[in-house]
Amino acid sequence: MTPAGAVVRRETLRAQIADALRDEILAGRLAAGQHITVGEIAEQYGVSATPVREALVDLSAQGLLDVEQHRGYRVHAFTLDDYRAMTDARTVVQLGVFRGDPPHVVDPAPAALTAMRRRGEEAERAAKAGDLDVLVHYDLRFWREITGLIGNDYISEFLERVRVHCWVFAVPYLRGASEDCVPGTFWQGHMRLVEAIERRDVAAAEEVVRTYNRHSLELIERLAGG
Structure with missing residues (x-):
């Protein structure tokens, strides 16, 4: 059984990464159309791939990222x-x-x-x-x-x-x-x-x-x- 503390830390890390990336998109530092992958974000923040993958899924659900099959994600371009x-x-x-x-x-x-x-x-x-x-x-x-x-x-x-x-x-x-x-x-x-x-x-x-x-x-x- 997974300790409760581990779940909290993982969920917190997922949310922290999602918030940080959302801030980057809001600031324009992650530009519309820019391609990103789980690996490069994990390396950038010095974390494992799992919370990064979960954070990117969350941002995709928020309409900020588009999924590119087998390639990663792209920052959504609004018109x-x-x-x-x-x-x-x-x-x-x-x-x-x-x-x-x-x-x-x-x-x-x-x-x-x-x-x-x-x-x-x-x-x-x-x-x-x-x-x-x-x-x-x-x-x-x-x-x-x-x-x-x-x-x-x-x-x-x-x-x-x-x-x-x-x-x-x-x-x-x-x-x-x-x-x-x-x-x-x-x-x-x-x-x-x-x-x-x-x-x-x-x-x-x-x-x-x-x-x-x-x-x-x-x-x-x-x-x-x-």
């Missing part, structure tokens, strides 16, 4: 049309969250509001500074705090997946923009959304969401030449 569709889906589901019955998102507990505010402040600060790596990290955490309020794992997981995919597509274009154009171009309305939620103002929250998604799409279409 501008994918991005448009994802933004549209994100908008529909986010607005649905605010219109829920009951509308949990506009009646958060004090601790949840504090956490949301903290993530929003960090994301907004990074957006103003043009710090893309920090922005992606805190933007994901910010929206995770918001969608977590509704207590529906299916919706939370869907929105997390879409947001990650959106950033994976957008980051290379944002990195390719000139330094002069990046600072100030990122959306900076995180705290407006927090304040709308705090006021229990559904209409204002919905308008912030629409503005955010419209801004994101217009910016990426412009940078992608779409």
